[in-house]
Amino acid sequence: RCRLLCKPSALAQHMMRSLGQSAVLQGGRWLWPRWPQLQVLQQLLQPPEPEPAVARELLQLHDTGLVALDWLLGPQRARSGRGGGGPSSVLLLIPSAAGKVTGGLLQLGLRALEQGFIPVIFNRRGHNGCPLTTPRLQPFGDPGDLRETVTYLCCRHPAASLLAVSEGSGSGLLLAYLGESGSSSRLTAAACISPIFRGRDWFEAGMPWFYEWPLLLHLKRGLSRYMGALAEVVDVDRLLGSRSLRELEEALFCQTKSRPTSWEAYWERNEPLRDADEVAVPVLCLCSADDPVRGPPARSLPLELFRSSPYFFLLLTPRGGHCGFPRRGPGRCWGHEAVLEYFRAMAEFLQAEERRKGLPRPR
Numbered sequence: 181r182c183r184l185l186c187k188p189s190a191l192a193q194h195m196m197r198s199l200g201q202s203a204v205l206q207g208g209r210w211l212w213p214r215w216p217q218l219q220v221l222q223q224l225l226q227p228p229e230p231e232p233a234v235a236r237e238l239l240q241l242h243d244t245g246l247v248a249l250d251w252l253l254g255p256q257r258a259r260s261g262r263g264g265g266g267p268s269s270v271l272l273l274i275p276s277a278a279g280k281v282t283g284g285l286l287q288l289g290l291r292a293l294e295q296g297f298i299p300v301i302f303n304r305r306g307h308n309g310c311p312l313t314t315p316r317l318q319p320f321g322d323p324g325d326l327r328e329t330v331t332y333l334c335c336r337h338p339a340a341s342l343l344a345v346s347e348g349s350g351s352g353l354l355l356a357y358l359g360e361s362g363s364s365s366r367l368t369a370a371a372c373i374s375p376i377f378r379g380r381d382w383f384e385a386g387m388p389w390f391y392e393w394p395l396l397l398h399l400k401r402g403l404s405r406y407m408g409a410l411a412e413v414v415d416v417d418r419l420l421g422s423r424s425l426r427e428l429e430e431a432l433f434c435q436t437k438s439r440p441t442s443w444e445a446y447w448e449r450n451e452p453l454r455d456a457d458e459v460a461v462p463v464l465c466l467c468s469a470d471d472p473v474r475g476p477p478a479r480s481l482p483l484e485l486f487r488s489s490p491y492f493f494l495l496l497t498p499r500g501g502h503c504g505f506p507r508r509g510p511g512r513c514w515g516h517e518a519v520l521e522y523f524r525a526m527a528e529f530l531q532a533e534e535r536r537k538g539l540p541r542p543r
Contacts, residue, residue, distance in 0.1 A: 185494040198525035248303035248310035271297040277349035279307025321450035323357035341368040351375030352452040359455030380447040383426040468500030
């Protein structure tokens with residue numbers, strides 16, 4: 181019962197044929213198909229089994245800030261060679277804007293590892309234990325740190341293609357990067373699982389309390405480690421007293437001591453789709469109509485973008501919650517299988533195009 185909404189093209193026909201012939205879209209029955217809130221809680225609280233071994237690497241940026249790259253090494257103890265090697269595809273995993281690495285994202289990384297990918301998780305400044313060495317965090321749609329990370333990954337694995345998957349509100353960062361970079365993104369393909377397309381509308385509308393409050397507490401707990409450094413640039417009392425994600429975002433990035441700005445001006449620079457017309461790589465957006473976090477499809481899905489752009493593909497399912505998409509069996513998510521099937525179909529299509537045109541493979 182999934183629908184693929186996109187502009188007609190040879191690539192779209194190939195994707196429809198590949199996904200239609202695959203068994204991954206047969207989600208099967210689930211105990212609570214009409215309770216998307218439970219699907220959200222399941223993917224947030226249920227850790228993968230077994231827990232993957234991770235090798236962390238800190239990448240210093242041009243302003244001496246740090247981001248953390250967690251290379252997934254599988255369920256066994258960490259090996260000495262981080263990230264693997266060879267011509268396999270590097271899969272960059274981008275968590276939500278809150279920085280929470282969910283069990284679902286780890287499960288996707290493990291499934292990718294089993295299929296020969298080299299999965300690595302991108303952790304923003306100050307998130308998930310990454311040290312904050314500058315009094316600056318990453319705004320919602322500022323792709324500067326991600327751009328430097330992509331450059332590093334391409335240098336580290338020059339023979340591998342680079343793919344990216346984002347989860348939830350983390351898609352704002354990936355979409356902003358693809359729009360600003362255009363044909364220079366260095367990515368072969370990208371996928372967004374339950375993306376947030378309109379950042380300002382999402383913050384202003386708010387979310388169900390059982391989802392927003394845990395994220396708010398998660399962010400405050402992480403930021404509390406750096407209150408000494410952040411006190412130079414933000415009002416700490418206002419920050420810790422925030423009662424919603426919008427208030428926290430304003431305290432961090434709008435009501436600063438050095439360069440205050442308005443809420444409107446902030447979103448002019450950070451809306452995920454501000455440069456959507458410049459995107460030049462295929463992007464699969466996997467969305468559910470009953471997503472309680474993104475909001476109703478009529479106001480939260482940019483349907484016209486998928487009809488007009490040859491690079492955006494919307495796989496819309498009636499049920500699946502937010503980043504849930506469960507199927508029968510523990511820890512199973514047909515959304516992950518659909519994303520990996522999409523990457524396989526993309527590689528197959530690009531190889532066929534290279535053979536047809538007689539183009540040499542890029543070095």
